[in-house]
Amino acid sequence: MTSIGVVTFPGSLDDRDAQRAIRLAGATPIALWHGEHDLRGVDAIVLPGGFSYGDYLRCGAIASFSPIMSxxxxxxxxxxxxxxxCNGFQMLAEAHLLAGGLIRNAHGSFICRDQKLRVENTSTAWTNEFDDGAEITIPLKNGEGGFIADAETIARLEGEGQVAFRYLEVNPNGSINDIAGVTNERGNVVGLMPHPEHATEEGFGPDTALAMRNGTDGLKFFTSAIRSLVSA
Incomplete structure (x- = not known):
């Protein structure tokens, strides 16, 4: 069976939620520890949300130097x-596995809401089960979620299809071009600020009115990974 590792850092909050999402998708979750160098033979990896190292220096900055990150x-x-x-996206940016960076929300406040997204790239390891242009709703919760990059990087991301997700209806944090998530050129590394692991079961979040229709939108992230691994 496919195994997907979830790394726990000091301050991780959503590692157990990610493990549950992986289990619901049909894979085996494997707990990994930030202070070790052992990936335990996993087939894929999730860096979960939270406040690693208390978000000191910059969100994800210290975590990006943890032993397991090498x-x-x-x-x-x-x-x-x-x-x-979320925090895992910040780590990937700090480790230069993904372009750009994440800064304090433009309105200066923490935000928690059900967020509509459009799937912009369905060729990645984590999005291949979505339809092109699919509109999904998953929870968002962050204080430093504003995506930034220089003009040249933004043009490259847009031109080469590396914008994976875009905010719809409202830009909750001031991200350039409404960018909610990006991928690397190869398509195996994806980062996003909203939380797919919180939208994996019918009847549970997003809000009650949307739950039966959109409650499992996040599950496709994890089934996509399984599919890409099986296909490979």
Missing amino acids: EVIDAAAKGMPVLGI
């Missing part, structure tokens, strides 16, 4: 699927 970087370079969710 293994994650090597594995990603060899093609292993890696997903960074």
Whole structure:
């Protein structure tokens, strides 16, 4: 059976939720510890949300130098699927596995809401089960979620199809071009600020009115990874 590792850092909050999402998708979740160099033979990796190291210096900055991140970087370079969710996205940016960076929300406040997204790239290891242009709703919760990059990087991301997700209806944090998530050129590394692991079961979040229709939108992230690994 496909195994997907979830790395726990000091301050991780959503590692157990990610493990549950992986189990619901049909894979085996494997707990990984930030202070070790052992990936335990996993087939893919999730860097979960939270406040690693209390968000000191910059969100994800200290975590990007954790011992296990050297293994994650090597594995990603060899093609292993890696997903960074919220704080995990910040780590991937700090580790230069993904372009750009994440800064304080433009309105200066923490935000928690059900967020509509459009799937812009369905050829990645984490999005291949979505339809092109699919509109999904998954929870968003962050204080430093504003995606930034220089003009040249933004043009490259847009031109080469590396924008994976875009905010719809409202830009909750001031991200350039409404960018909610990006992928690397190869398509095996994806990061996004919203939390797919919180939208994996019917009847549970997003809000009650949307739950039966959109409650499992997040599950396709994890079934996509399984599909890409089986296909490979």
